[in-house]
Amino acid sequence: SQQGEEDPQALSIQEGENATMNCSYKTSINNLQWYRQNSGRGLVHLILIRSNEREKHSGRLRVTLDTSKKSSSLLITASRAADTASYFCATDGRTGGGADGLTFGKGTHLIIQP
Amino acid sequence: DTEVTQTPKHLVMGMTNKKSLKCEQHMGHRAMYWYKQKAKKPPELMFVYSYEKLSINESVPSRFSPECPNSSLLNLHLHALQPEDSALYLCASSHILGRSNSYEQYFGPGTRLTVT
Numbered sequence: 001s002q003q004g005e006e007d008p009q010a011l012s013i014q015e016g017e018n019a020t021m022n023c024s025y026k027t028s029i030n031n032l033q034w035y036r037q038n039s040g041r042g043l044v045h046l047i048l049i050r051s052n053e054r055e056k057h058s059g060r061l062r063v064t065l066d067t068s069k070k071s072s073s074l075l076i077t078a079s080r081a082a083d084t085a086s087y088f089c090a091t092d093g094r095t096g097g098g099a100d101g102l103t104f105g106k107g108t109h110l111i112i113q114p
Numbered sequence: 115d116t117e118v119t120q121t122p123k124h125l126v127m128g129m130t131n132k133k134s135l136k137c138e139q140h141m142g143h144r145a146m147y148w149y150k151q152k153a154k155k156p157p158e159l160m161f162v163y164s165y166e167k168l169s170i171n172e173s174v175p176s177r178f179s180p181e182c183p184n185s186s187l188l189n190l191h192l193h194a195l196q197p198e199d200s201a202l203y204l205c206a207s208s209h210i211l212g213r214s215n216s217y218e219q220y221f222g223p224g225t226r227l228t229v230t
Contacts, residue, residue: 033218040202040226042118043157045218088156099145099164099210101172102219104156 005105006089012111019076021108023089024069030092032065033102034074036085043088046074079112086110116141118222120205126228129195135225137188137205146188147206147219148180157204163188164210195229202226 149157162170
């Protein structure tokens, strides 16, 4: 079953602008992760935020987590053409165990116009 | 080596065929995963192996049979598939940290399967 819902489903911006994607989820989680996928290839891990964290940065990425609203946002600053991809949030918490499959949101397809 | 490899890259099979997908990692990860991804949809979890034992089966039909022969290898055996099983099959691996914790998962490039 789908846990996360990304918003927007598609986003087109000019190179250099910032891109913000949102994710909502339904059940309690241990961690929330963001992944990038380039046109039907494997997923690449971007950032992980734990349920007791509110904000995390990694390079041009900024992730926030609001567990009271069951939502997260991913901000990509100073976008580049190479950022064109689909972005998925993913949550765990199925079992509480250490090897827990991820439940992915529907994804945001980001297009960076040169 | 931070790579997960999957073979084959593409596979076309008939509904009566038996085939296998293979996945390999040498990062010392003790958790391995199979996901299925249909076009323009997110990946969906199929199976989780923890310390070479099947720990999660997301009610996957028995025509998909996973196998973890050792800590580096993960197979997915396919038999009597249906056209609707056509999808990108992704393998992933991760460390196991402990209860209520998880590491990032490393994904392979996937096998694009077409069932005719």
